[in-house]
Amino acid sequence: MTELYDVLIVGAGPGGAMAAKVAGENGLRAAIIERKTDIKAIHRICTMIINIDEENFAEYITYRNKRFIFPHNGFTINYDGPMRKIYGFHIITPCGNRFRIGDAIAGSKGEKPPVGLMIDKGLLNKTLVDEARANGVDVFTNTNINNVRKESDCVVITDNWGNEYRGKFVIAADGVNSRLARKLGFNKERIFLGTYKDYARAYEGVEIPEAEVLMFCMGWKCSISLAPELPEGHFHVSAASYDINQDLDAEMDRFLSSEPFATWFRNAKEIGHRTSCVSNIASPIQVPFKDNVLLVGDAGWMQETSIVGAIMPGWSAANAVTEALITGHINKEGVKNYLDWWDKYLFQPYGKRLASSGSAEIRDYLAAEDIDYLASLVPEVQPGTMNFFMIMSTIGRAFSAVLPQIQEERPDIMQKLMAMRSFPRELVLAKRRNEGCAIMS
Amino acid sequence: MVEIDKEKCSGCCGCVDHCPVAAINVIDDEVVVDQDICMECLICTKVCPLGAPHEVAQA
Ligand SMILES: Cc1cc2nc3c(=O)[nH]c(=O)nc-3n(C[C@H](O)[C@H](O)[C@H](O)COP(=O)(O)OP(=O)(O)OC[C@H]3O[C@@H](n4cnc5c(N)ncnc54)[C@H](O)[C@@H]3O)c2cc1C
C-alpha cells in the first residue's frame, strides 16, 4: 500500500504552489504533483500582471521589500525577479483612437503610481514550490493526473504511468478545464459559456506609444490584444476567439499589416516560442468541494481567476485542510472555513455575476468606424485600474454618460447598441456552443 | 493516426485537457498522443490554436 498523505496537491500553478507552501509551513505530510517537468516554464498564455494597491477580491495587495503583501488575509509571498510597471487598460479602435483607463504618459514620468506589476509567473510558482520542498513537501513533476476516486478512508488519484497516490484530502489546482473537476462530476451543474481559443506571438523591436498598459484592440474578427513583455521593446500580440474555426493567424496578420499598427511593428522581429490556450469556459462553482477534494483557482472558476485569485484560495484551502486534520474532521465540515472564504470573497461578489455573463459580440453589431466614433466621444483618461470588474464598470459608466449624445448624433449606432443589448442570452450561449467544443464531462 | 507537430506545438496543454479519453499526455515537457488510447475523434485538431495535431497515414 502506498503512503497516505495528509494532502495531495494537483498542479503547480500559483494556486497549487501556494497551497503546497502553506502545507509545508503547517507541517503537513504533503505532495504536489505537476505534469510539466520544468515548473518555471509557462506555455499557457498569460499576461502575468498582478494588480497592486487597489481592491481585488476584498484584498489590497502591495509590493515591498521583495514581497507581495496580502494585508487583509495576512500573509506574504516572496518574489525577487524581473518586473515591469503597468498603468492600466486601453481600448484601441481600428483607426488608432484610444479609450484610456489609466494614464501611461503620466505613469512613465513617475507622476502616477502603477496599478499593476508584470512579473515572471514561472519564477513566482517555482519560488513557492522550492519553499514547500524545503519544508518537506514531496514534489512530483512529469506526472499527469488522469483519474480520481474516493475510498472509505482516503482519496486516490492516478497518473498516466498507472501510479496511485493516496491522500486524506486533495487540493485540485489543475487550472481551467480541470480534469479533477470533470471526473468528480462538477461540470454537470455548470453553464457552458464557450470555448475560448487564444494564441500569442512575441516580438522584439516594437515601437508603441503609451505602451505600459494592456491594449485591447477592437474591430477585428477576433479579439486582438497587445501587451508589453518584461524586456524593453518586447511585446506580444494575441488573437482570441470563441469560434474554434476562426483563422487566428490570418486575422493577426491582417491587423499587423494595417495602419497605424503596421508602423509600430515595422522594425519588429518575431522571437521566442508562441504561447496559446484553449479553455472551456464554464460558470464558477459555488461549493468547490466534493469527496474530500477542494478546488482552488481556475479549477473552480471559469478561467482567469488571476494569479492572486488563485494564490488566495490556495492559501485558504491549505489552512482549512490543516484545521480539519487538527480537529479530526476529515470531511466537508472540517474545511468549512475554506468554503466560507470562497463563498464570501469569490462566489457571492463575482462568481454569480460571471455565471450570468454571456452577451452578444460587439463585432457582430458595430462596424469599424462605429467603434472609432464611440471612442472619440470619451477622450478623457479614466482612473487607472487593472481590476477586471472595475474595468467593466468604468466602461459602462463612461458610455452611459454619452448615450444622449449618441442618440442625437448617430441614431443608427444607438439602434445597433440597443439591438445588441436586447439579443437574448440563450441565443448567445447557443451560438457559443455551436462554435465551440464542449468537452465537459 | 493523430500526431502532434513538435515545431508548431506551444505546450499549452489545451488538447491534453480536451481529449475525451486522456490519450494525450505531457512527457518530459513534450505533448504526445498515446496511439493505443487515441480513438481518432480529431477533437484535438479542432481545438489546438496552433494547428499542431494532425492526421497522418498509418505507418
Ligand atoms: C489570455 C490570458 C491572460 C491572462 N493574463 C493574466 C494576467 O495578466 N494576470 C493574472 O493575474 N492572470 C492572468 N490570467 C489568468 C491566469 O493565467 C490564471 O488565472 C492563473 O494562472 C490560475 O492559476 P491556477 O493555479 O488556478 O492554474 P494554472 O496556472 O493554470 O496552473 C495549473 C497547473 O496544473 C497543471 N496541471 C493541470 N492539469 C494537470 C493534471 N491533470 N496533472 C498534473 N498537473 C496538471 C498545469 O500544468 C499547471 O501547471 C490570464 C489568463 C489568460 C487565458
Ligand code: SF4
Ligand atoms: S493544444 Fe496545440 S499547442 Fe497546445 S499542447 Fe496541444 S498541440 Fe500543443
Ligand code: SF4
Ligand atoms: S484524436 Fe481524439 S482521442 Fe485522439 S488524441 Fe485527439 S482528441 Fe484524443
